[in-house]
Amino acid sequence: MPDIHILYRTAKEYRSLPVSGVYGGISPQGMIHADLFIEKADAPESTVMRVNETTGEAFELSRSPEQQPMVREFLVGLVMRPEVAKAIGQWLVQQAGQMEQQMASGTWKQ
Numbered sequence: 001m002p003d004i005h006i007l008y009r010t011a012k013e014y015r016s017l018p019v020s021g022v023y024g025g026i027s028p029q030g031m032i033h034a035d036l037f038i039e040k041a042d043a044p045e046s047t048v049m050r051v052n053e054t055t056g057e058a059f060e061l062s063r064s065p066e067q068q069p070m071v072r073e074f075l076v077g078l079v080m081r082p083e084v085a086k087a088i089g090q091w092l093v094q095q096a097g098q099m100e101q102q103m104a105s106g107t108w109k110q
Contacts, residue, residue, distance in 0.1 A: 017036065017038075017075050017076065018038055019036045019037070019038060019075065020037060020038050020039040020072070021036075021037055021039065021072070022034045022035065022036055022037070023035045023037060023072070023074075024077075024078075027079065030082070031079050031080060031081060031082075032078075032079070032080050032081070032082055032084075032085040033077060033078070033079050034077070034078045034079075034080075034085070035074045035075075035076070035077045035078075036074070036075050036076050036077075036078070037072045037073055037074045037075060038072075038073050038075060039070060039071070039072050039073075040070070040071055040073065041068045041069075041070060041071070042068045042069050042070070042071040043068065044063040044064060044065065044068055045064050045065065046063070046064050047060055047061075047062065047063045047064075048060070048061040048062045048063075049061065
């Protein structure tokens with residue numbers, strides 16, 4: 001079989017996303033559906049602020065609701081064949097293992 005030469009390109013829509021987790025399952029068509037999400041505190045509906053006229057420093061007096069709920073914001077959905085999901089899963093486990101080895105040996109550099 002002849003060699004296959006692959007060129008790598010980045011789509012102009014490409015972006016890097018912080019991910020906290022994944023939610024999904026098997027679709028009725030037998031595809032794997034994975035919604036990647038980020039977890040964060042929801043923004044308040046409103047706040048009341050006061051500004052110190054002498055220093056110009058602003059500080060919060062109150063917010064509504066007082067305690068913000070945690071939100072899982074879905075960033076992107078992936079739909080793939082089961083064999084693709086397995087290959088991606090294996091790759092992720094391999095990358096995590098390499099990272100753990102580097103951290104344990106002190107060879108990981110930021």
